[in-house]
Amino acid sequence: MAAYELERLNYRVRILEGNTRIGGRIHTHRFGPDPGAPSVELGAMRIPTHHRRTLEYIEHLRLGENVREFRTLLSDENAFLHTADGFVRIRDASGPLHRSFRRELARDRHPGSYDDATVAFGAWLTAVVGAIAPPDLRDALRADLRRQLLDLVARIDPAPYLTGAAGGRVDLHALFAAHPGIRAGCSGRLNGFLDDILTETSPALLRIEGGMDQLPRRLAERLRGPVSCGRKVVGVEVREHDVLVHSRTAARTVVEPSDFVVCAAPFPALRRMRLTGLDADKLAVLREVDYCPATKVAFHCREPFWQADGIDGGASFTGGSIRQTYYPPADGGRGRGAALLASYTIGREAERLGRMSPRRRHRLVLEELSAVHPELLRPGMVLEAVSTAWGHTPWTVGCAMRWGKDAAEVEEERVRAARPVHRLFFAGEHTSTTPAWIEGAVESALRAVEEIDGYAPSRRPAAALGIHDPAGAW
Template structure:
């Protein structure tokens, strides 16, 4: 069996070498893909829309990532393209709040962001996984530099108000201890021959060897205080140089305390496909991507345009809109086709003559709640006092999350951290408050984890997505049932209208969902245009 695999592999490798020698890298990648070396992805590179649209026009609703990807590619392919956008800026949920920015939420509360120069928060998406190839390619194409986003920081905290007397525990300690005890328990039953029914003796020997290394067990397969465990969970006194620099080992938590603390529930986040290393952020804020698209589409995007009705007939699509700043005067934009990227939460309130199936789909999907709060502090105390550089502290408090900035590490001066990323019921609770109260509460709660909060706090800003006028929610919260019933209906081209956006993807909330849904829909629309002729 091993021998067969080896031969198969050599053949495969030889084949790849031959392909590589006679063709270029792209060909090599295709070959690697089909041979199973590279993973299959729905993103196949920039779409080449072959064949001319012969003057066909497309009206795109929304200048978020989906709308701008569609506009960028369709214009490239020869379409006449115009985009209507509610906000005064490109990007949609791809958005960075910086000092000097102003934001008015539903209900009329206006916040003026007071962050110092260079500091920011991303109220919307803030992470780019390595496998979001569509988005990464556009970043490369539009020269948007990326830097690592630190998701898991072994020195950040896991915190449960009801465990360990409310004292936050370092991720490294909880992580090492949980893993260590799991390894010890399994090693013990293996030694007691309790796995004889499942594993051969040889496999058991491999398992024991692996558990010892993986779990930092001692020579008796126990997880106990000592050099091995301290080298995972940290030291009571760290090793240093010269005399009196000998390290002092730390004591593992008790297994019972660890299990009842529920802190283990925060251990797997960084193992999830979308949060694995290497994760990225855009240098200077995620909004740099939307801004870069906006520059490409200068003159194509009509800002401050609030869509009020969408109507299609056999000849084309007519969209009514008014100035979002001075409502009342209705204008009409027309085109042969329409790609609508307006979030379903808003689209469901706009008259549009599409099939009952699509209308049902549009109304069916609830939008997830989320609140993000950015807090500026006089100094980066999380780095200076606590050696926390980037990453996330997870807490049972309603703020759910504290995230430390993944930029300007080890720098002097002020910093902005994400003082809350609340979801679910906690998000609704924050949404119900005034912006000022949200910030006040975030400081109050965060102070339970970082006692420096109150002394160092300067100012904050809070975005509750259910009060964002352009989305009325954070992202489409598909359930399996809803998807089975409505997803395909939502994604069909209905006459001359097609939808795109994260809501029309299997990657809800992710920018890549917006990008790949746009690429999917323009490819299908283009086929239809070619089949039917321009008009």
């Protein structure tokens, strides 16, 4: 993104990409070489409708006609939800969730007495956070509910926000939008994650039919300068009038000077490089920015067997080691099988899966998911399994910035992370106000371009080098 915008300003740009493919954390896997092969997103897979910059680039790159609705967790009432009573359909989950939540309140000796609507709020918020959040934030939610969140909700009467056939489900998006004050009952850690929780379960999500990787590929096609894949950057040396970049190919190490360098590599990957000329505060924030691991496992199935179960899309919360299971739309041709995103995990579960060998990882996911979908064990049903453990990928060492700070801490860290060092500039979702989304990568790229162009506009056309690994939205 930064390279494209710099070239539009007449800078000469070269991209060094350590990976053998472009796209960074946008990674569409296709089960076959043909255009009609089933595909699955092993990286970024959705775009909120309010992410204006991302959608503008999609239109600019003539991908607008490929934009489709993304069906997310809890969007299909025939999908499954893991409860204390076992796996139930989402349409039937209110009863088990409410009973479990009341038992939890009693076990914790919570002094409050709440009506059914308030219990429904607590039960469904617990279910959503349990499905999406890392384990530490699940614990934070339980503490927040006990402390004051339930009392705040009880005062506003959540009954008007009950939905579902039996009125046992709560429209969390509408409730929080109408009563933002109840967020005062959330700790700083949970409050910072709440926007992502609500966004990820929102009906206002989009995808690109044919693969999210069309976005970086269209950008790359428009570049005039070279994109050098397989060029691992091993060192960056900031000097007064230029920046030296040390990169390694299969045969040798190359040292290249450049007037400006944009580094979009996540900080955990940047920490593995030899860095010279960076000030103490920059080195400190490089150490402090932490990334959350994520692991995705996908199966190529002989047929979309879940459709016979009435599941047309969306996702199930399967719990255990595999957490979330998504049912991608069958964009490929008939008779080619169907893709299933069998497991999407973040945090400790993702790290545990990531440490396994791919074969063991795939076997564990198959065993656990077959408790929900026994069809997976039919002979010949699973044709192929693939996975990406982003916490163990050298170009990223994680999926996105780790959550868990309050708003003031996040902003302070963002400013420090984004600050340039002389002629070395920084981009990527970790330097943006929208971490964990493609929007953050776009926002940060545009900021870095503006900073470079404001640094020495009289030097154009200057040379700029990009250390490339764009952030993807999860």
